[in-house]
Amino acid sequence: MKSLAHLVQMANQIAAFHAALPDHTEAVNGVAAHLRRFWEPRMRATLLDHLDDPACAALHPLVREAIDTHADDLRPAPR
Amino acid sequence: MTAIHEIDFGTPASESTTMVSLTIDGIPVTVPAGTSLMRAAAEAGIAVPKLCATDSLKAFGSCRLCLVQVDGRRGFPASCTTPAEQGMTVHTQNGKLAELRRGVMELYISDHPLDCLTCAANGDCELQDMAGAVGLREVRYGYEGANHLKAEKDTSNPYFTFDPAKCIVCSRCVRACEEIQGTFALTIDGRGFQSVVSPGQLEAFMESECVSCGACVQACPTATLMDNSVIAAGTPDRAVVTTCAYCGVGCAFKAELRGSELVRMTPYKDGKANHGHSCVKGRFAWGYATHKDRITTPMIRKSIQDPWKEVSWEEAIAYAAAEFKRLQGQYGRASVGAITSSRCSNEETYLVQKLVRAAFGNNNVDTCARVCHSPTGYGLKQTLGESAGTQDFDSIRATDVMFVIGANPTDGHPVFGSAMKRRLREGARLIVADPRTIDLVRTPHVEAAYHLKLRPGTNVALLTALAHVIVTEGLVAETFVRERCEGPSFAQWREFVARPEHSPEATEAVTGVPAAELRGAARLFATGGNAAIYYGLGVTEHSQGSTSVMAIANLAMATGNIGREGVGVNPLRGQNNVQGSCDMGSFPHELPGYRHVLDEGPRALFGQAWGVELEPEPGLRIPNMFDAALEGSFKGLYLEGEDIAQSDPNTQHVTAALEAMECIVVQDLFLNETAKFAHVFLPGSSFLEKDGTFTNAERRISRVRKVMPPLAGKEDWQVTMDLSNALGYPMHYAHPSEIMDEIARLTPTFHGVSYDRIDELGSIQWPCNDEHPTGTPVMHQQEFVRGKGRFMLTEYVATEERVNSRFPLILTTGRILSQYNVGAQTRRTANVEWHEEDRLEIHPHDAEDRGIKDGDWVGIVSRAGETTLRARVTERVQPGVVYTTFHHPESGANVITTENSDWATNCPEYKVTAVQVTPVFGTSEWQARFRQFTKEQLSLLAQAHWESRP
Missing domain, CATH: 3.30.70.20 (Alpha-Beta Plaits)
Known part of the structure; x- marks a missing residue:
C-alpha cells in the first residue's frame, strides 16, 4: 500500500522535528497536535487503521506514543 | 498624450527635515534643504525647461537648458545641480535666459531629424516639447556639416x-x-x-x-x-x-x-x-x-480521449456542477475539491475557498503556495505569530547587512533586486548562502562579503551553526531578547545551539561551508548594524523548509533585528499573489486571516456569515489529493489558474492522479498541461480583463483594474460565482469590491480595507484596521503578533533523498529572469528569445568525468523518472550539483523531482533530487509519450473549433 508507506514517512518526519524537544511529553503532544491539525481525516484513519501493517513497523516511537496517547482525538468522527 | 500625467520634478526629492525658504519668479517657496532649484520651481508650479534631468535620476547638469539666474550670483547656473538655499531669489524666465536656451536648443535640433510628423514619439517627446517651450523658430546651421542623422538603427531587441x-x-x-x-x-x-x-x-x-x-x-x-x-x-x-x-x-x-x-x-x-x-x-x-492560443469559448467532454465540444457558458457551468454533485452523491462529500493559483486575485481565491467550504461542504481547497511558501506561513506563525514578511521593500534603504539565502532576486524579483544592488552600492554588506553563484554575488560595483556555498539540503545545519556563533561568542542582543521574547524558549534554544555538534567546525562536513567563513558571516550579521534576511524557495522547498524558516526567525530575534526599519525577515514571494492567496483562506486547514478550521470561534463566524455549518476537519493538501485520487476516494477537482501537471513534482504521479479522477474542471487562459486531462474548460481572464486586488510580498494590497473587456465575456470571479450558484449555494456579488467588503468584515487584519480606501492611499499594507488605519509597513514594532517571540529548536535532519553511486549528483531547480514559472505566459511572448529551452547546468569537472561538452544532450535520471536536456557547462554550479529551470513543459524537469516534502506542510523538496547525468542521443521515453499525448490533445482541441464552425 503505497500511500500507507508515504504516510509513515510523513509521520516520521513530523516526529523527527519534535524529537529535538527536551520535554518528552511536549514532543509527544506536539506530534499528535500536528497530525490532528494538519492531516485530513482519511489520512489519520488510514494510519490508525493499519498500525499492525508491516509498513507501520517503521513508525517513529514518538508517532506510536502520540497515537497511543491521543487515539480518541486523532480518530476522525464518522461521516 | 496619456490620460495620467505624472509630474516630472526634474530631480529626486530631498529627504532632509530642515526646510529652506526662497523666492522663485516672485513666488515664495519652502522646500527641504538639498532640493534643487529645478525641483523647488516645479513644486511651485514653474516648469524650468530641461532635457537631461528627470526626477528618477540624480542631477547631471549636461544639457544646459535649465539655466536660471540667482540674484547676487554671477552667471547662469543649471537649476538641476544648484541646491535651493535660504533667502535666494531665483529667476527662471527672462530675455537673456530665453536667448541662451534657444541657442542650446538650436544646436540640439541641428543634429536631429526633422521628422516629427512621422516620428513614433510625436506628441510624447520632450525634445519636441522643449523646442516649443523655448520658442525655437529657426535652425541656422543646416545639415550640411557633420551629423549623426544616418546612424544605423539597432532593432536587435524584440521590444x-x-x-x-x-x-x-x-x-x-x-x-x-x-x-x-x-x-x-x-x-x-x-x-x-x-x-x-x-x-x-x-x-x-x-x-x-x-x-x-x-x-x-x-x-x-x-x-x-x-x-x-x-x-x-x-x-x-x-x-x-x-x-x-x-x-x-x-x-x-x-x-x-x-x-x-x-x-x-x-x-x-x-x-x-x-x-x-x-x-x-x-x-x-x-x-x-x-495570444492566438487563448481559449475564449467554454468546452466540455466526457473523456479525455474525446474531442472537445464548444458550448455556452450556461451549459458548461451546468455540466460541471452536475458532475460535482454526481461525484459527491456517489463517492461522498469529501470526494471533490479545488486548487487556486497565486496568479488569481484575492477576491477570486476567496470565492473559490468559499465555494469549497460552503457549496462542496468540505475543506479540500489548496493553493499553489503549497509548493512554494507554505513553510513560510507555518514557520513565521510559530515564531513571530503572523504568516507574513515583516517589512516593506523600502526598509532596505536602512539596511547595513543583507543576508540573502535561497533566493536569486536579480532573476526572480528583478525590481527589488535592483533596489538591493542600489543599497549595496551605497555600502551595505552582503552575505549570500546559495549552492550556486547567483548574479548578486558579484555584479557591477557589488561583491558579497561572504558567499556561503552550501550543499543543497543543509540550510538548517548552516543556520543553526550561525546561531551557534552568535550565542557562543556573546553576540546575542540580550536586552531585546529579554524584553521581547519568551524566556524559557530562548533559554532552551540557547543551550541547544551552543552544543558542540552545532559549531561551524562540526557542521562543515555536512554543509561544505568552511567554518572560518561561516564564523565571519555570523559576526557580520550580528554586529554589522541593521541586518535583514531575504529568502526564497531555496529555503522553503526542502524536507526541512519549515525548520529553516523558524531558524531564520530565531536569528533575527536573537540579534534584535526585527521590529524596525532596515531589518526583519523577508520572504520573497515567487508570484504576484502568494501572500494574498494565503491570506484569503486558501489552505485546507485555515479560514481567511489564518484562522484554523478546528477553532470554533472563527468557524462559527464564517459559518454564520455564509449561512452554512462548516466542516470542523482539515481538508486535503495538493499532494494528499493526488494520493487520495490514486486510492480512489478523490474524484473531482476544480482548478483556477494552476497547472499542476507541469508545476508539481513527480509529473508521472500527478498525471496518474489526474487520469484517476472523473471530473476535472480547468479555468485558465490556455489549454495548459493540466487542461489536457480535463473534462470541462472554462475560459479565464487575464489580469488586464478584470477588477480585483493582489497582495505582494510586503503585504501590500494593490488594485488590479480592468483595462479591457474579458475576451471570453466573463471575469474569473463571475465564473466561480456562476458555478457556486449552479451547485445550489447562492452567491450574488455585483463587483469584486463587494467581495473585498465581505473579507474586511470577517477578517480583523483587513477591517480597514476597501476599494475606496485603496484608491485613496494608493495601496495598503495589512494589518489595516482601527489600530493601523493607513496600514502597517513594518510589523512587530512594539511586540510580536503572538505577544512574545518564540524560539524554536531546529535540529538538522538530513533529507531522505540521498546521493549514492547510482544517483551521485544533486539536482536543484530555479527560475530565470526572462521566463515565469511554468511559462504559460512568457513562452507566448518574445521573451523566448532569451530562453528558448531549459538547460542543465553542470560543473566542468562533472561534465569532463562524463564526457559531456557544452550543448550536448544529456539524460538526467532520478528515482522518480528520466528526461533529457542540453547541457550548459559552467562553474556557476559547484561540483556534485546540477541545476535546471522548469519553464518549458517538454523539458520534464518535474519528471525527475520526487514527492519528498517538508515535514510540516508537504511543500515539495524541489531543491534536492539525487540524479545521474549521462550523454544521450535521443529523448527520454517520457518525452516521447509527452509529445504524442500533446499532439493528440491539440488535435482534439482543433476538432472542437472545427465542429463549431457554421
Whole structure:
C-alpha cells in the first residue's frame, strides 16, 4: 500500500522535528497536535487503521506514543 | 498624450527635515534643504525647461537648458545641480535666459531629424516639447556639416528600437541603467561630437549585458529608445493604473491604450513597491493576453480521449456542477475539491475557498503556495505569530547587512533586486548562502562579503551553526531578547545551539561551508548594524523548509533585528499573489486571516456569515489529493489558474492522479498541461480583463483594474460565482469590491480595507484596521503578533533523498529572469528569445568525468523518472550539483523531482533530487509519450473549433 508507506514517512518526519524537544511529553503532544491539525481525516484513519501493517513497523516511537496517547482525538468522527 | 500625467520634478526629492525658504519668479517657496532649484520651481508650479534631468535620476547638469539666474550670483547656473538655499531669489524666465536656451536648443535640433510628423514619439517627446517651450523658430546651421542623422538603427531587441540618429546624448539611458537598474550595460563611447550611447562595447543591445528592464526606454526624452509596440500602434490615448501579474514584487504600471488595445505598460512612478521601475516581464511580456492560443469559448467532454465540444457558458457551468454533485452523491462529500493559483486575485481565491467550504461542504481547497511558501506561513506563525514578511521593500534603504539565502532576486524579483544592488552600492554588506553563484554575488560595483556555498539540503545545519556563533561568542542582543521574547524558549534554544555538534567546525562536513567563513558571516550579521534576511524557495522547498524558516526567525530575534526599519525577515514571494492567496483562506486547514478550521470561534463566524455549518476537519493538501485520487476516494477537482501537471513534482504521479479522477474542471487562459486531462474548460481572464486586488510580498494590497473587456465575456470571479450558484449555494456579488467588503468584515487584519480606501492611499499594507488605519509597513514594532517571540529548536535532519553511486549528483531547480514559472505566459511572448529551452547546468569537472561538452544532450535520471536536456557547462554550479529551470513543459524537469516534502506542510523538496547525468542521443521515453499525448490533445482541441464552425 503505497500511500500507507508515504504516510509513515510523513509521520516520521513530523516526529523527527519534535524529537529535538527536551520535554518528552511536549514532543509527544506536539506530534499528535500536528497530525490532528494538519492531516485530513482519511489520512489519520488510514494510519490508525493499519498500525499492525508491516509498513507501520517503521513508525517513529514518538508517532506510536502520540497515537497511543491521543487515539480518541486523532480518530476522525464518522461521516 | 496619456490620460495620467505624472509630474516630472526634474530631480529626486530631498529627504532632509530642515526646510529652506526662497523666492522663485516672485513666488515664495519652502522646500527641504538639498532640493534643487529645478525641483523647488516645479513644486511651485514653474516648469524650468530641461532635457537631461528627470526626477528618477540624480542631477547631471549636461544639457544646459535649465539655466536660471540667482540674484547676487554671477552667471547662469543649471537649476538641476544648484541646491535651493535660504533667502535666494531665483529667476527662471527672462530675455537673456530665453536667448541662451534657444541657442542650446538650436544646436540640439541641428543634429536631429526633422521628422516629427512621422516620428513614433510625436506628441510624447520632450525634445519636441522643449523646442516649443523655448520658442525655437529657426535652425541656422543646416545639415550640411557633420551629423549623426544616418546612424544605423539597432532593432536587435524584440521590444524596443534604438535609433541613434535621434539621440541627444543626454545620458539619461546610461544613468538609468546604472542608478535604477544597476546593470551598467550602457555607456557613452567617445568624446565631444563623437559621443554616442553604447550598449556594452558598441554592441547590439541583444549582444550586450542589457537585461531589457526598460529603464532606458522609460528615461529617454526622445524617440531614440522607443517601444516597438508604440512604433507599430501609435501613441496611447488613455491609461489605467494597475498591478503587474508576474512576481511577488507587485509593481504598479500604467496600462496605456488606444481604445481597448494595449499599447504599452509603463511602470508607475507612484507605485510604492517599484517607484517607477520594471523588469522585462512586467514591462514588455504582456502579449500573451491576446495570444492566438487563448481559449475564449467554454468546452466540455466526457473523456479525455474525446474531442472537445464548444458550448455556452450556461451549459458548461451546468455540466460541471452536475458532475460535482454526481461525484459527491456517489463517492461522498469529501470526494471533490479545488486548487487556486497565486496568479488569481484575492477576491477570486476567496470565492473559490468559499465555494469549497460552503457549496462542496468540505475543506479540500489548496493553493499553489503549497509548493512554494507554505513553510513560510507555518514557520513565521510559530515564531513571530503572523504568516507574513515583516517589512516593506523600502526598509532596505536602512539596511547595513543583507543576508540573502535561497533566493536569486536579480532573476526572480528583478525590481527589488535592483533596489538591493542600489543599497549595496551605497555600502551595505552582503552575505549570500546559495549552492550556486547567483548574479548578486558579484555584479557591477557589488561583491558579497561572504558567499556561503552550501550543499543543497543543509540550510538548517548552516543556520543553526550561525546561531551557534552568535550565542557562543556573546553576540546575542540580550536586552531585546529579554524584553521581547519568551524566556524559557530562548533559554532552551540557547543551550541547544551552543552544543558542540552545532559549531561551524562540526557542521562543515555536512554543509561544505568552511567554518572560518561561516564564523565571519555570523559576526557580520550580528554586529554589522541593521541586518535583514531575504529568502526564497531555496529555503522553503526542502524536507526541512519549515525548520529553516523558524531558524531564520530565531536569528533575527536573537540579534534584535526585527521590529524596525532596515531589518526583519523577508520572504520573497515567487508570484504576484502568494501572500494574498494565503491570506484569503486558501489552505485546507485555515479560514481567511489564518484562522484554523478546528477553532470554533472563527468557524462559527464564517459559518454564520455564509449561512452554512462548516466542516470542523482539515481538508486535503495538493499532494494528499493526488494520493487520495490514486486510492480512489478523490474524484473531482476544480482548478483556477494552476497547472499542476507541469508545476508539481513527480509529473508521472500527478498525471496518474489526474487520469484517476472523473471530473476535472480547468479555468485558465490556455489549454495548459493540466487542461489536457480535463473534462470541462472554462475560459479565464487575464489580469488586464478584470477588477480585483493582489497582495505582494510586503503585504501590500494593490488594485488590479480592468483595462479591457474579458475576451471570453466573463471575469474569473463571475465564473466561480456562476458555478457556486449552479451547485445550489447562492452567491450574488455585483463587483469584486463587494467581495473585498465581505473579507474586511470577517477578517480583523483587513477591517480597514476597501476599494475606496485603496484608491485613496494608493495601496495598503495589512494589518489595516482601527489600530493601523493607513496600514502597517513594518510589523512587530512594539511586540510580536503572538505577544512574545518564540524560539524554536531546529535540529538538522538530513533529507531522505540521498546521493549514492547510482544517483551521485544533486539536482536543484530555479527560475530565470526572462521566463515565469511554468511559462504559460512568457513562452507566448518574445521573451523566448532569451530562453528558448531549459538547460542543465553542470560543473566542468562533472561534465569532463562524463564526457559531456557544452550543448550536448544529456539524460538526467532520478528515482522518480528520466528526461533529457542540453547541457550548459559552467562553474556557476559547484561540483556534485546540477541545476535546471522548469519553464518549458517538454523539458520534464518535474519528471525527475520526487514527492519528498517538508515535514510540516508537504511543500515539495524541489531543491534536492539525487540524479545521474549521462550523454544521450535521443529523448527520454517520457518525452516521447509527452509529445504524442500533446499532439493528440491539440488535435482534439482543433476538432472542437472545427465542429463549431457554421
